[in-house]
Amino acid sequence: TLPSSMAPLWPLVLVAASGILAIDTPHPRSSALHHLTEKLLQKYRKEVRPVHNGTQATTVYLDVFVRAVLDVDAQNQKLTTSVWYHEVWDDEFLSWNSSMFDEIREISLPLSAIWAPDIIINEFVDLERSPDLPYVYVNSSGTIKHSKPIQLVSACSLETYAFPFDIQNCSLTFNSILHTVEDVDLAFLRSREDMTHDQKAFLNDGEWELLSVSSTYNILQSSAGDFAQIQFNVVIRRRPLVYVVSLLIPSIFLMLVDLGSFYIPPTCHARIVFKTSVLVGYTVFRLNISDEVPKSAVTTPLIGVFFTVCMAFLVLSLSKSILLVKFLHDEQCSRREWTFLCLRGDTDAEGSRMDPWAQLTGVTESPICQEHQAQPWTLREVWSQLQRISSYFQTQDQADRQEAGWLALLERFDRLLFQSYLVVLGFYTITLCSLWVLWSGL
The missing domain is CATH 2.70.170.10 (Neurotransmitter-gated ion-channel ligand-binding domain)
Structure with missing residues (x-):
């Protein structure tokens, strides 16, 4: 038996002993998990x-x-x-x-x-x-x-x-x-x-x-x-929404602006300036979208094909306008040169004979002394001048007809180019709308 003084401490000893046993004894589930893992492996x-x-x-x-x-x-x-x-x-x-x-x-x-x-x-x-x-x-x-x-x-x-x-x-x-x-x-x-x-x-x-x-x-x-x-x-x-806003709509706007340039007269120099500005806009636009359009060695995006076709139309129209202005400039220069030669008179062929206007004014010879001799030569000169004037007007008329023919041909070519551009733009729009419909149907 324990002394009576230790009896109150006995419950505390039991609690401490049970705590020590709880600490030293592993959890049953942890022991089973450890044993199972060892057994399996x-x-x-x-x-x-x-x-x-x-x-x-x-x-x-x-x-x-x-x-x-x-x-x-x-x-x-x-x-x-x-x-x-x-x-x-x-x-x-x-x-x-x-x-x-x-x-x-x-x-x-x-x-x-x-x-x-x-x-x-x-x-x-x-x-x-x-x-x-x-x-x-x-x-x-x-x-x-x-x-x-x-x-x-x-x-x-x-x-x-x-x-x-x-x-x-x-x-x-x-x-x-x-x-x-x-x-x-x-x-x-x-x-x-x-x-x-x-x-x-x-x-x-x-x-x-x-x-x-x-x-x-x-x-x-x-x-x-x-x-x-x-x-x-x-x-x-x-x-596709972000690409429709940043690529497709601006590209259609550029094409419409280029179509508007066809309403400027072909003979107007401002048309070349306008088309050159549109070409610069096309170039800058393509440089900006080069990173957004996917690049592939197998297939080319349809939008890239249309950009190339529209730029080809623009360059072709611009080249045609440049050639037309160059042609009209050459025609005007040749006309001025021909007019100057016709009005100058044929002094080299007559030698020392004076110009008919000088003979009529009497600068070198007296008109009274040479009256009978001057009359036949004056009639010949008048006839010669009339022939030159007639030849000049015939040449001018022929040049005008030739210029009108070239202008009519270039205007027909310009109209054909405009219609082709409209067809391409319409096909471009219809194709994109069809692709959008097919995309939405899936």
């Missing part, structure tokens, strides 16, 4: 495919969630996307009876410590960027769940002809790089209908919007064997 061989029957294939279930479209590089034919990638497979060597381990039904294990399928994406052209997630979840039946986000740079055949109303279809093909379909088979984690129109994970606030993610399963036959293959077709569509 003690004799595990990650180099061996986890099946008891080697003839049985390991089925890997795949799923992909497209999170965002980060970049579409048409020049290098590359697509950069952010996706969530999920893999699920059964490991027959990692199963346990949960009732024997404190009802533990799921644990996390290091991915580097277990067997994992060698699934790759055939279209990848750059290193995958993903955070380091070293663990996977394993449940008591041996089902392993592996999920990770990936920033994927993949090759894609990008069509930019309908820019900015373009729709791209890029594929992501998954298959095992080493195991044939007899060893590793692939399957869908969800139904194809659920995956096709599932856009919940997509960040739908950028330039591109996700239309669908269709999927197909097939067997790839090669000399090395038959490989299971799953292909996800990611269909995305560009939002």
Whole structure:
């Protein structure tokens, strides 16, 4: 028996002892988890495919969630996307009876410590960027769940002809790089209908919007064997509003201004100045939009083709106006020179004989003394002058007819150029409207 003085301290001693025991004794669940992990990995061989029957294939279930479209590089034919990638497979060597381990039904294990399928994406052209997630979840039946986000740079055949109303279809093909379909088979984690129109994970606030993610399963036959293959077709569509405001509407305005220059008379020098100003505006506009229009070595955007055609029309019209002004200038110079020669008189052919006007005024000889001799020569000179005047007017009339013919020809050419420009502008507008309607219908 204890002394009566220590009796009040006995409850305190019991509490302290129970606290020490609680500290030194591990938690039962933690002990079971530690024991289960040691038991599962003690004799595990990650180099061996986890099946008891080697003839049985390991089925890997795949799923992909497209999170965002980060970049579409048409020049290098590359697509950069952010996706969530999920893999699920059964490991027959990692199963346990949960009732024997404190009802533990799921644990996390290091991915580097277990067997994992060698699934790759055939279209990848750059290193995958993903955070380091070293663990996977394993449940008591041996089902392993592996999920990770990936920033994927993949090759894609990008069509930019309908820019900015373009729709791209890029594929992501998954298959095992080493195991044939007899060893590793692939399957869908969800139904194809659920995956096709599932856009919940997509960040739908950028330039591109996700239309669908269709999927197909097939067997790839090669000399090395038959490989299971799953292909996800990611269909995305560009939002064109910013390009309509910054590219299409200004380009149509420039074309209309250029069309207005055809109402300036072709013989007016101001037309050359006006068209030169429009040409400078075209050049500056194309330099400003060069970074916005996608560049591709395979196809050329329709808007770039129309810009080139309209600039060709502008240069052709400007060249025609320059040639017309040069032609009219040469005609005026030749007329002034011919007029000067006609009014000058034929002094070189007559030698020392004076001009008829000088003979009539009597500068060198007396008109009385030479009256009978001057009359025949004066009539000849008058006749000669009349012939020159007649020849001059005939030449002028011929030149006027020739000039009128050239002007009529150039005016017809100008009218034809104007009509062609109208046809091109109308075709341009109708094509863009049709592409917009097709884009909106999808």
